[in-house]
Amino acid sequence: MRRSTIVALAGISAMGSMATHMIVPALPRISDDLGIGIGTAQNVIAVYLIGLAVGQLIAGPIVDRVGRRPVLLAGLVLFVVAGFACTFAPGAALLLTARFAQGVGAAAGIVTSRVMTGDLFDKAEGGRRQANLMSVVMLSPAIAPVVGGMLADTAGWRPIFALVAAAGAAALVVVWLTVAESMPATMHRHRATHLFHRHARLVRNPRFLRTVAAIAGGSTALYMFLSVAPFLLIDNWGLSERQAGFCLLAVASGGILGTLLVGWIERRSDALRAGLSCSVLGAGLAVALALYAQGGGSWAMLIGPMILVALGAGIAGPSGIAAIIHIEEGVAGTAVSLSGSIQMAASSAGAIALGHVAHPGFPILSAALLAVSLLSLAIAPRKPFE
Secondary structure, rough: HHHHHHHHHHHHHHHHHHHHHHOOOHHHHHHHHHOOOOOHHHHHHHHHHHHHHHHHHHHHHHHHHHOOHHHHHHHHHHHHHHHHHOOOOOOOHHHHHHHHHHHHHHHHHHHHHHHHHHOOHHHHHHHHHHHHHHHHHHHHHHHHHHHHHHHHHOOOOOOHHHHHHHHHHHHHHHHHHHOOOOOOOOOOOOHHHHHHHHHHHHHHHHHHHHHHHHHHHHHHHHHHHHHHHHHHHHHHHOOOOOHHHHHHHHHHHHHHHHHHHHHHHHHOOOOOHHHHHHHHHHHHHHHHHHHHOOOOOOHHHHHHHHHHHHHHHHHHHHHHHHHHHHOOOOOOOHHHHHHHHHHHHHHHHHHHHHHHOOOHHHHHHHHHHHHHHHHHHHHOOOOOOO
């Protein structure tokens, strides 16, 4: 029973990422079909990230107060309803509103999946099971853009939202039939009333803030790239949605490789700063190539350096999260939830800010990536585990 539950929870965790990355190759088509500007189309990603950020802050205390299963079911219902609203949205206003709601629903699923995994397994087994969740989540940004690109290329952007909503509906049925409440009977449900005291305790910790800001910079760089790359790849360099999806697959593969290198690097050096340095190297290479191309260039000049940026983010992210869990005794869950919310808020802010630049081209994107990567490296603590 526990094995089938962890499979279901892994799939639910991956859906949150899938709903972001699958739609990326279709952003130019959304812009054309709805007659909206590039910046508004990019907000389809940004408002979803805001929903993820807000949803994580809301879901955490409710999970501790009313239980895991009700929050998981409610999050899935919201995810499905919002997904179908996106599918049939006649204009940008409803699409963006539904995307925010979809992000909130996805956040409930992500938070609850992690908490239930901790409930079901002891400390030794739980670490391996959390790694199982992470590996599935990391596969989603590798596969989703390819699937989304193929759908956009053949059927348009609306079937992508329909597919995501259908996946959520299938998960809802599975959870309803097979996933039981995992909240320990001995747990005090009033514990959530102390949530904001724990938040305040973490916010007063400079090492927590610096570590969160460092890994948030890595995710911000990736989402800035995701918000602009489809327009560069498709509109500027003439790739199809399908080809753009494979380019995004290459970048996501760099991130997956980075997560596999974390253990090896941590045995030899500071993995957090090593990963951030790799991202700086990739962003600096992108700037150099953009200057060399003088506003022209090719898709390979962007994707090659971005693989290095993603590789660095894949190294820095898990290392930073591992440090955050141990930064304050007794508040690991709150630390992870708060850091995730801050990451999503920073990522959405970066994507929105870049969207306000009229037709951000290769040089502007590269410069923004380098600025964010350098700032992350400068902020990162030198010994995050102390």
